[in-house]
Amino acid sequence: MIHDFIYDIPVRVYFGRDQLQHLGEELKKHGTRVLMTYGGGSIKRIGLYDRIVEQVKAAGLELFELSGIEPNPRIDSVRLGARMCKENKIDVLLAVGGGSTIDATKFMAAGACSDIDPWDFLDTTKRAPIKQALPIVTVLTLSATGSEMDCGGVISNPATNDKLGRMSSKLLPKASFLDPANTFSVSPYQTACGAADMMSHIIEVYFNMDQDLYMLDLFMEGLMKTIVRYAPVAMREPENYEARANLMWASSWAINGFIDGGKRQAWSCHPMEHELSAYYDITHGLGLAILTPRWMRYCLDETTVQKYVQFGTGVFGIDPTLEPMEIANRAIDSLATFLYDTLGLKSTLPAVGIDDSRFAVMAKKAVGGGTLPAFKPLTATDVEAIFRMCME
């Protein structure tokens, strides 16, 4: 059965090289006091910081800054940002960076409009309603999480080893500036991790036992083929605009909600990976790359094989006349080859410094103490088995 759904993605996207000239007019729609958030110094190194400050000043806006937002962004940064918004009567937030900066900024925007501790928006026992948030504009510098065009974010709390996500339409950016040239300086390794993250976003939706809209399955296959084709190009030729442009636009469409088409979903690898990066602070895309092929192998059986056949023939061009199980196994092999050989990502948990000492507790948290009602329903025992498959 094809479920009903509401499609509503009112993000204005300025895509291309010469779009920053519109930044001032876009920010002005939302007010005059701007808090710009970013991570480390990379936006200064590539000259983006100066170009943004110039646009903001030329538009006559008042600029405040919060830097130092970390990868796997932490709740303390969110708390600080929310406080700065209140103290400085900020009208609009300008997130400049990748998914970490944008995710953190989303919860600052919500925290700025509320008196509660921002962690309460994420804490699974509280889930405080997000009634309002300041408007957010983003300038993207990394193609990966899709946060620039979606309404979710993930925040870490080192005090509790929690890494939790939350979605709300109030968190959707008003506008995002996507200039592929702003990703020219992304390292081959980070480009690879971003590609793995994007692949996972699509795979989590694609591998689903709900009936699909065929049109959307073909779109997902197209997105995956795009990533498989261009991620290696961008690693080899960092300033290849065509490759960076395809990856950037694909990153947004991999997770902005369009591909969902009403499918009931529970993701599998993301909740597992969030435990890994909550406990070990590894790069999200890398964790997903290690987990995904093992999870696919674990879930393959006679009831699920057809989806693997579609994936293998549609994305990797595997001969459709082979036996379904043969196609499925070749499809998993092809994905593993792409992730570990072509992208050069590490392929086991020990290789990234993770041993089996916390598998039990992480597995239990990944399934929320129950069963993940995913592609193949997963209990803590299943997740622990998948973690164990990642040991070699």
Added chain:
Amino acid sequence: MIHDFIYDIPVRVYFGRDQLQHLGEELKKHGTRVLMTYGGGSIKRIGLYDRIVEQVKAAGLELFELSGIEPNPRIDSVRLGARMCKENKIDVLLAVGGGSTIDATKFMAAGACSDIDPWDFLDTTKRAPIKQALPIVTVLTLSATGSEMDCGGVISNPATNDKLGRMSSKLLPKASFLDPANTFSVSPYQTACGAADMMSHIIEVYFNMDQDLYMLDLFMEGLMKTIVRYAPVAMREPENYEARANLMWASSWAINGFIDGGKRQAWSCHPMEHELSAYYDITHGLGLAILTPRWMRYCLDETTVQKYVQFGTGVFGIDPTLEPMEIANRAIDSLATFLYDTLGLKSTLPAVGIDDSRFAVMAKKAVGGGTLPAFKPLTATDVEAIFRMCME
């Protein structure tokens, strides 16, 4: 070169069987006085009229009606609608129907906010600015033109034999209700014409000498495969929800702007077809079906062949190891077979009652008196030659 573009499609789409329950709340966002526009009696036959009236009344809104909007909608209907909006102080327009009803309603919405004759918005010598328009909500009953999610419309003026289009962001619907079941009663013939129209919208963008975003080319191929797969199913089994749902959502995405990705465009078959239907009032999709394979044949040469290869292998699965010209010709044959055999559409102009007596004047109008800067630039002589290819 990949051009810059702005992506901005803030239409809220309620997709599925049980979405009409949201109609009242959606209309209420925009006001209390509603003008419902529709064509003939088909919406009464399928019970949609009653269901809409019930929702509007339950929401406490005041309902006005304008029926009788014709296929290839005429400027007189637009004038009447604009006048009704003013006289009744209408807040929001509710278009119930296919592309004709929605297109006409768009220009009523603009006309209602202006003192000029609505034809001045379309007249190529005047092109009056569209500064404002009443909000529009649509309930779609035919998968074809994509008007439910785009900002354009085409209006006929029988007094001058003109059929002209215009786009403006002010004309974009606020929300559209897409229930595939509302297209169950669409005849096999109209289903075929709608499929031909959708195919043409994609082909006009796909066949372009500008550099493409590969990701969008794959999406376009996916949309075309979806139409090729499901149009015949919907013709054979009119109440096949899966087929109707895929066609309906594909119709919106074929022309909402996403696939353009900044490509400089001048369409080819649409301007030619608008002349045919302006002079002979034939169904738009049928005219496109007759023209498109001839236009493709006319434009095929060594400089353009690569796009045909991509089309033939990507949409019709033609063996990529064949010679490019062989693939290209097979691709055109496959499209012709789909349109004339599978969909059963008439394949020549004489078969729809059009002779060559007006080819010269129509050709000249199609290119606006100059040259269409399209996939292959077309002069009036070229267009006349293409019309002539449609004689047999």
